[in-house]
Amino acid sequence: MIELKKNVAFTGPQGPVVLVIMDGMGIGKNPASDFVKQANTPNLDWLHENALYTKLRAHGVAVGLPDDGDMGNSEVGHNAIGCGRIFEQGAALIGKAIASGAMYADGSVWHELITHVHDQASTLHFIGLLSDGNVHSNINHLESMLRKAKEQGVKRARIHALIDGRDVPPTSAFEYVERFETFLDALNADGTVDYCVASGGGRMNITMDRYDANWDMVKRGWATHVKAEGRTFASMQEAVTTFRAEMPGILDQDLPAFVIERDGVAVGPIVDGDSVILFNFRGDRALEITKAFEADELKEFDRGGKPDVMYAGMMQYDGDLGVPARYLVTPPAIDRTMSEYLSNAGVKQLAISETQKYGHMTYFFNGNNSGKFATETWQEIPSDVCPFEDAPRMKADEITAAVVKAIEGGEYQFIRLNFPNGDMVGHTGRVDAVKLAVEAVDEGVGKIMAALKQTNGIMVCSADHGNADDMCELDKKTGALVLDEQGNYKPKTAHSLNPVPGIVYDPSGLANARLADVPNAGIANLAATCITLLGFEPPEDYAASLVAVG
Ligand SMILES: O=C(O)[C@@H](CO)OP(=O)(O)O
Ligand SMILES: [Mn+2]
Ligand SMILES: [Mn+2]
The missing domain is CATH 3.40.1450.10 (BPG-independent phosphoglycerate mutase, domain B)
Structure with a gap:
């Protein structure tokens, strides 16, 4: 059986570790095209200034794609986050x-x-x-x-x-x-x-x-x-x-x-x-x-x-x-996922999202397997069937409420969730709706932070790839907006090649978490980060933890 060793210097926080995946919310290159930047995001802004904050690679070879011209996507992103290593992908x-x-x-x-x-x-x-x-x-x-x-x-x-x-x-x-x-x-x-x-x-x-x-x-x-x-x-x-x-x-x-x-x-x-x-x-x-x-x-x-x-x-x-x-x-043989390690260590885990990204947090996260490990609970909030530009909050409020309840309930030591808004609304190309989508995620993050502050838990907040951060076509060389004959920008509906934030928020400070020196960090490093913050030593072949503790 695969096992995790307890870390003697830090044995885990009092409250849960919560991994927030803000689907499709990366860090843009040009503010004119970056609707994560343009949205009103007091909580993410606060985290940028006051929490541990780094940039993570989420596209190309960093997630097992053929080359760095390939944008990231949810499958390879959640695979990398969940299994802590980079596998050559489909x-x-x-x-x-x-x-x-x-x-x-x-x-x-x-x-x-x-x-x-x-x-x-x-x-x-x-x-x-x-x-x-x-x-x-x-x-x-x-x-x-x-x-x-x-x-x-x-x-x-x-x-x-x-x-x-x-x-x-x-x-x-x-x-x-x-x-x-x-x-x-x-x-x-x-x-x-x-x-x-x-x-x-x-x-x-x-x-x-x-x-x-x-x-x-x-x-x-x-x-x-x-x-x-x-x-x-x-x-x-x-x-x-x-x-x-x-x-x-x-x-x-x-x-x-x-x-x-x-x-x-x-x-x-x-x-x-x-x-x-x-x-x-x-x-x-x-x-x-x-x-x-x-x-x-x-x-x-x-x-x-x-x-x-x-x-x-x-x-x-x-x-x-x-x-x-x-x-x-034959697909990549993704084995020894973080969910399996944590299950063997007896860590109770909750995975949660709405239908559109539910399988991302369960099936993709567990290496394209639909089976559940012993200590896992999976919770699906039904998505609406509608154009998401008309309902950009999607189910962010319901997801947040369920996560806050789980944090306060104290049953789970590890909670992972996906907010689909930045990505699903990003794909519509409708920038005003994208701003509202990002703002809904920011509010959710704020409520999760407050609950973690109450319970002395820790949040790891990141994204699987970019999308809302790159809503307009940019000139490949200069990075300037590309305009059509009428002077209008050209909307983009695809994912981006941009990095994503890697944030660790530890309100109690008990973990004494500080950023470790990890060259070329990517989203595959998030698994070891969560395992470290839960009080264990990550498996040796996992991409290194972004933080040192204790
Ligand atoms: O909608 C999808 O299928 C893809 C884009 O093709 O998006 P994501 O990888 O974020 O699920
Ligand atoms: Mn995605
Ligand atoms: Mn997408």
Whole structure:
């Protein structure tokens, strides 16, 4: 059994240690684009001046992504925070499996899927996010697989393309649509194959729901991709153009569903005998559509008959549940998480957030496993199903109230929570709402501080990556706002490459916590920090604690 040693110099605070993750609230480079900075945040400002405060890296190789051009995201961020080490993540592992050819080797799942298509004289389908955001998917992976399929004699492929605008600029669809249609034209040019887009829609409208927040999205995705039911167009280009003309200002992520037809017939319903690859590698938004393909019985919606297909995910999405049954690349083996260590040490732990980020604090935090350790309690506050720019406080007040109650109750020694506001509202690109979102988080932090002061507990406050800190496009060289022809800034909906705060607030001072000298500190250092503040010595191979105590 993995164990923690007690620290003799400091055996833990009287009250709990509370880890606050302010999702998507980093430290911006330009105040004009930084709506964390622009918001009224008396509590965070006070902490900046008076608490232990440092900057932490939360993107690129610091969280296991292929390179420092990759923005952080919730999956890799919470993985790093929860397991205290940096694992090479999905995006990097798939890139390597493709480059080495291991993904396509004889005996691989890929090989099985292709053999199935040959044996059944059927169609190979791909469903996934069409962008190079590298958060949920990468269009390069899709293109590599299509080239390989042609090489291996697959005659018919159909792509069900989800439009992004959330990990890439908000209305950048054509960049990917044009690139992809040109790519397909080249593959089809010699007449030996028939590969085309069959359906699609905005990623926040169909298919990619998470944490059971809104199964209607999956229901719409199923109707679109599998049943080929819905509004029809001759091409993806035509669909996007039409929707934009009909709904001025619509963001790519919200585009309605579309089905592609030729001569009055849908080109690619998914039918018995087909092979289906979900080419998204990240699990949260892949688990529900995977369930729709794999489960014998589904209570969430009526599938109207499930085709008998061979289904695979790009990765295994849930290590505990073993979902999906087939996957192309093995995920990082994230083990010995902080939750497991603390559970073995008998530390009672509470994880809490609202639905939209609930799995971040549980499943992602525990290394993409949905199982709970013995001393853990998980609490979900149901999220509203609404545009979050219209309700930027989201459930911050309810989360705060539950955390304060838990602090005062004295049952838990470690409480971890996620405030989704900065990120979820940040993704809408609506800067006024973002300010209100950040202010709601600041108020929550203030109330948690007050409760910790009463109980002699300690707060560690940070973020998983930036978003609200970078709401406008900035010039890559000068850092100045990029303006359009009318002199308006260009809104950004994606995460940022910015660092995030690492704050330790110890109102009683009993831990005698002081910042340690940790070069290149990142969010992976937060696990050892919490363990240290709880009165234990962190595991030797964990990224070092940001503080020394005792
Ligand atoms: O909404 C999501 O799926 C991602 C962005 O693609 O955001 P986060 O990583 O913060 O969950
Ligand atoms: Mn996040
Ligand atoms: Mn996000």
